[in-house]
Amino acid sequence: MRFIISGKNLDVTDSMRKAVTEKLGKLERYFTPETTVYVTMSVEKERQKIEVTIPLKGNVIRSEQVSNDMYVSIDLVEEVIERQLRKYKQKLVDRHQDGSFKKEFLENDTDPGDDIRIVRTKQFDIKPMYPEDACVQMELLGHSFYMFLNAETEQVNVVYKRKGGTYGLIEPEL
DSSP: EEEEEEEEOOOOOHHHHHHHHHHHGGGGGTTTTOOOEEEEEETTTTTTEEEEEEETTTTEEEEEEEEESSSHHHHHHHHHHHHHHHHHHHHHHHTTOTTTTTHHHHHEEEEEEEOOOOOOOOOOOOOOOHHHHHHHHHHHHHHHTEEEEEETTTTTEEEEETTTSSSEEOOOOO
8 A cells, every 4th residue: 555644734743644544554454555545634622533535436435533632533544444444345256346446355244234225215305495494404404404496506515514514515517
């Protein structure tokens, strides 16, 4: 695995690089040697954040962890990525997106408790509205996202809550 490590508002020290490569190096048992892992470490006030992105054919494995100690964040991010890999392994094999994974990982049996099951389906009327109105509706319902028909573009969009009390808008690319 190749690591590309960068820092925002932070000088990445040799000990940080070593901690990242040792901890995330444990993931080598899942990936082929040509796999590239992008690591971005940043500091905002007391928050020590690490973002790890592993692009694969047709997918992206990503985790972002925040704590008040960068080394704790590194430990957390490795655990989350490993859990994601175990959970989604069968889905990746089924979709033939296994080019970046080692054969040993793919051939091991998966835990049946990790299957994704849809337990509820919801249908609702979708009404044209503006993104700002959709945010108000989302707040009234107490949800973290809201799907709506955009009155300006006549496309299905999603608004969602972001960290820091802001909102995001997801629009399809056609």
